[in-house]
Amino acid sequence: MATISKRQLDETLAAFETTVSGADATVKLKDDKLFERLKTFKETTWFAKSDDLSAPVCARYGWINRGLETLYCPTCENTLVCEIPAEASPEEVLAKSKEYRDNLLTAHGESCPWAIHHLDDTAYRLPLSSPAHTIQAFRNRYKALSQHPPSIPKIVFNESQAGRSVNVDLLHQNLHVDGDESEELTRSCILLALFGWEFPNEQATDFLQCRLCARIVGLWNYDHIVTLTDADSADRRKRIKVAQDISVELPSHFDVLWEHRSYCPWICTPPGSGQQKLGWIATLDTVLSAGKPNRLLAHMPPPIPKVTRTTTALESA
């Protein structure tokens, strides 16, 4: 008899649990409080730590980042300083991070609930959801983005770094969204939405945010698609700068992959989380398989099981 693993069971149950709530469908961490803690970790105050001491790990142990290399527990109000000298070798960073990780539990106050309990590895992952929910959430991200053309930055999507090509036209077709946007605008919105990027809300369309790694990026530094005159002048400025050999240049295009934090479930599979595929690949596969002509399959004869015929002792007798 075929057995079903716990993971398969979870995924099957999740498909029934999640209801497709149309305009509300979204992809976010299951635990809102975990996300709120994660938001406090900034590149300027939490850096040069190994995976043992990444922001999601500390947040799973109840800590927020308050001040330079400092963790703070809002429940017991204890702090834990995790200094790693800038000149530390990679081996020292690993050793130090491991040492601090042991303190993530013990540094809480005696009566703090975090001293005996923390969220396990599975708390930080792409949330389980049904294909219908995944597609609806993608469609919602796309629609919201495409309604604000002046906000959309020029984007970079490097297929060889991503390890997978994307047929934007096919995705657009499978999402069943109409619109008369330009080809470049459609492509940008599709790829931003595929990688989980969205406006924080209707009013804050000058930012893109990720609801899994809590990255928020201001869009004013990037070249935009729609404001042609500005884009032209930006291109010109850039050419002039290149000509003058000025080496420091802000990126003019938004990289849909690398703007996420390195631990983001959209672009990696967090260790121990049970997540099988990178978030964007899982989304891509779901939308593509939803567009496959299943109706045709219904009229096809069932596949013939492949039998390797061997002569048994009984037959040869």
Ligand SMILES: [Zn+2]
């Ligand atoms: Zn505590």
Ligand SMILES: [Zn+2]
């Ligand atoms: Zn992210």
